[in-house]
Amino acid sequence: MRVTLVQGDITEQEVDAVVNAANSSLLGGGGVDGAIHRRGGPAILQECRLIRSCELPEGLPTGRAVATTAGELPARWVIHTVGPTYVAAEDRSGLLASCFRESLRIADELGAKVVAFPAISTGVYRYPLDEAARIAMRAVRETPTDVDEVRFVLFDAKSLAAFEAAYDDVFGA
Structure with a gap:
């Protein structure tokens, strides 16, 4: 698996799956979550509502993930995951x-080969950027997957620099 780092807008990534830093309601919000729902259009929210009504009436638990269509995004799927609030x-x-x-795991179930991740929990959930970047890199390195490319x-620029430092620490580049 190749790990790449880019500065940019996750809603513009032409990938198989985009990971959404969602809230547990799955009904949209601010930051990455709001941007994905706005750019992806109503199809994403419609599937999220269906998941809430059928599978997850209490919402998506922290640390779990589910997939929906990507709607009008240039990706095939959105994988929604809820990061922890920093304490x-x-x-x-x-x-x-x-x-x-x-x-x-969800990406593997979908057959996704290229997956784009944001800096989960580093916005309104206040996870320290350097620590979150190291956790992300270690988790990606240690997770067996058929994904060919993980793109952060x-x-x-500040987030990119933190993830570049974490990449160097974890992958020894």
Whole structure:
């Protein structure tokens, strides 16, 4: 598996699957979640509502993942995962790592070969960027998958730099 890092807009990635840093309601929100729902159009929300009514009436638990259509995005699917909110007094690294493992598991079920990830939990969920980047890189490195490329799509230069440093630490580049 190849890991690539780019600065850009995840909603513009021509990949098999885009990972959404969703909230547990699956009904849209701010940040990456809001951008994916806006650009992808109503088909994504329609499938999320169906998942909520049939499979997950209480919402998507933290660290789990589900897939929907990508609607009007240039991807085939959206894999929704809920990252943990950062709490300094509690180690939630396992939940954050689970977001990546579960998303790759879903990608394998779908047959996705190229998957784009955002910096999960680093926005309104306040996970420290450097720590989240290391957790993400380790989880991707340690998860067996048939995915050919994991592409981290980082919104700004600061996020890109943190993920580049984590890549160097974890993959020894």
